[in-house]
Amino acid sequence: MPVALQLITYLACAIFAGAALYVTLVEHPARMQCETRIAEPGRDLDSAETRALLERWGRLHAVRTALGVTALVLLTWALVTR
Numbered sequence: 001m002p003v004a005l006q007l008i009t010y011l012a013c014a015i016f017a018g019a020a021l022y023v024t025l026v027e028h029p030a031r032m033q034c035e036t037r038i039a040e041p042g043r044d045l046d047s048a049e050t051r052a053l054l055e056r057w058g059r060l061h062a063v064r065t066a067l068g069v070t071a072l073v074l075l076t077w078a079l080v081t082r
Helices: 003-033 048-080
Strands: none
Touching: 003 048
16 A cells, blocks of 8 residues: 555544544533533433433444544554564
């Protein structure tokens, strides 16, 4: 694979993993400290169901973050050991 393509692939993976990590560690916890009124227009923003959906979204996003970071680690390993 050409070096430029490897670099683009690595940077894209790193940007995705970094953004996902930021959302998981900073953005979502900050939003969860606020009332549910700032989330999801079109829903009953005072309901327990809305809060439960936001908590579920946080867990699902944490899985996506773990997968992104794992992909970055594997890609780094593959590029270094070549």
